[in-house]
Amino acid sequence: MIRLFHVSDVHFGRENRAAVAWFEALVKAERPDAVVMTGDLTMRARSAEFDAGLAWLQRLDVPVTVEVGNHDLPLWNLFRRFLRPYHRYHKIERMIERPLDLPGVAIVPLVTTVRFQFRNWSKGYVSSHQLRKTLKGIAAAPAGSQVFVACHHPLIEAETQATSDTRHGPQAFAALAEAGAVAVLTGHVHDPFDIVHEVSGRPLRMIGAGTLSERTREMPPSFNEIRIADGAFDVKLRTFGPGPDTILPREHVEAL
Structure with missing residues (x-):
């Protein structure tokens, strides 16, 4: 069995320190095969926040891949946002958008952030260039592999309190289904979900992780444990608090 710890939106600078320590302790005790971090490692993309996030990720001591979230781009420094948006990423660049083969x-x-758009900058955007890169990555995966795509923004709305409104998201989701992906792992909305969409007869799950920050919404701090065996997988919701861990309910929706 392969076990992935899917975590998102830690927001160093506004992290829940107890929840972050809890997650670190679980990784060290249980040794998952990999940690998938789907964006917003930092709150305001400050150097000190990246330093704290890098130190935390390094202490996990398991394979890690990190996606770029909208909070990981400079907000107030427009020069850096437009001309050097990834300048501070050198601190964790070996983990950024790192494909993992297990x-x-x-x-x-799959990159869903963009440095500029004529609307709320926090919303998702899938460019044709980034989608092509991801489709090439899927095609290059070892034969017989179950392919999980990791990105920050949900490609399709999940009826959570917050929204992603990802431009070209549904089209990208359909292309990923056609390419043979089995799930899209996302963050951004700070609440967990597991939704199955069907595209031309192909089921594709969109799975969202919660947050380990102080910026909770409907759920307490949490992450997803994805357990993969015998060609199938389930998602266990692990919460920081008195509630028990549970299998995340899988919702089926109408075909796209």
Whole structure:
């Protein structure tokens, strides 16, 4: 069995320190095969926040891949946002958008952040260039692998309190289904979900992780444990608090 810890939106600078320590302790005790971090490692993309996030990720001591979230781009410094938006990423660049190949499982990144758009900058955007890169990554995955795509923004709205409104998201989701991906792992909305969409007869799950920050919404701090075996997988919701861990309910919706 392959076990992935899917975590998102830690927001160093506004992290829940107790929840972050809890997650670190679980990783060290249980040794998952990999950690998939789907964006917003920092709150305001400050150097000190990246330093704290890098130190935390390094202490996990397991394979890690990190996606770029909208909070990981400078907000107030427009010069850096437009001309050097990834300048501070050198601190964790070896983990950024890192494909992972595990026995029978491949993790392929998809970038959904953009430095500028004529609307709320926090919303998602899938460019044709980034989608092509991801589709090439899927095609290059070892034969027989179950492919999980990791990105920050949900490609389709999940009826959570917050929204992603990802431009070209549904089209990208359909292309990923056609390419043979089994799930899209996301963050951004700070609440967990597991939704199955069907595209031309192909089921594709969109799985969202909660947050380990102080910026909770409907759920307490949490992350997803994805357990993969015998060609199938389930998602266990692990919460920081008195509530028990549970299998995340899988919702089926109408075909796209």
